[in-house]
Amino acid sequence: MQSRYSRLSWGLLVIVGILLGMGCGRTISPAVHQQAQPPIPFRELRANPEAFTGRTVILGGEILNTLNTENHTFVEVLQKPLDRSDAPRFTDKTAGRFMARCDSYLDPAIYAKDRQVTIAGRVLGRHTGQVGETEYVYPLMSCIETHLWPRTTAANAPYGYYDAYPWYPHLFYHHLHPFYGLHYPYYRHHRRHRR
């Protein structure tokens, strides 16, 4: 009697474990993760991008601008710390902006402002731009893998929702969303860029 119950609870535990594991995988491939070891603190990278030229980095944050040139797509991102599955955290904490230069065409209507993105690539050096009247130094990187995260439910939430309960969207933050992975290909904007 007891053993039947214990077998049942073990089975349940395994199922729950598998379901949890499905939600918590890393997004960037293990090979690239390995290349990115040891990780470079973004603050140091921004202070002196040239010192890290050629190193592989995994960065993410909020898209500020996407610009297509003849051969490249430039994605300007406001850096955010990443969580264990390589997703940018929902926070105001940022160590600044970075610029990714991807060799493939990324559509600015998809890689739109305010969307969350994670990019793995190599440090190419620095990019100098203008933010208001401030001369701004961006670390410039290439794209090996990019992952565009689904829009948060917060963005789709009715007006006022988000302001009143800032902790609430956390629960439904892309991959933590109860239905993550069940929807259409919208959720699978993962690209391995040919270089």
Add this chain to the structure above:
Amino acid sequence: MGLAIAWRWMGLISVLLGVVACAPVFTPAVRSQVDPTFSYAELAASPASHVGRVVLLAGTIVDVTNLQDSTRLTLLQYPTGRRGQPRTHRPSGGRFLLLAPGYLEAEVYRPGRALSVIGEVKDSKTCR
């Protein structure tokens, strides 16, 4: 007897939670420099006579501009609550300008966000 102890514990826990929820946003050292009798209406009426005073202002961001080595914000003033937060459901007292030293990320200090600030009155400016 057991019930009385339970009630006492619940009382203690709710007081603790209350204290946690109301943690002040500014350090006491800075907060103590603020004149508690200050009224925004007086400041707005005659900024010149307030120059040099340390005040606590709160509001929502209307505009952000990064200057060469400072950041200029335009805010819509609202009365401050006990923790210094803007009470946006109250009537606004109008706009004020904030000149913050250094670079503030305009994509974080976005229009619409609520902001509280302790600073020194510098000047007044006429804008369109």
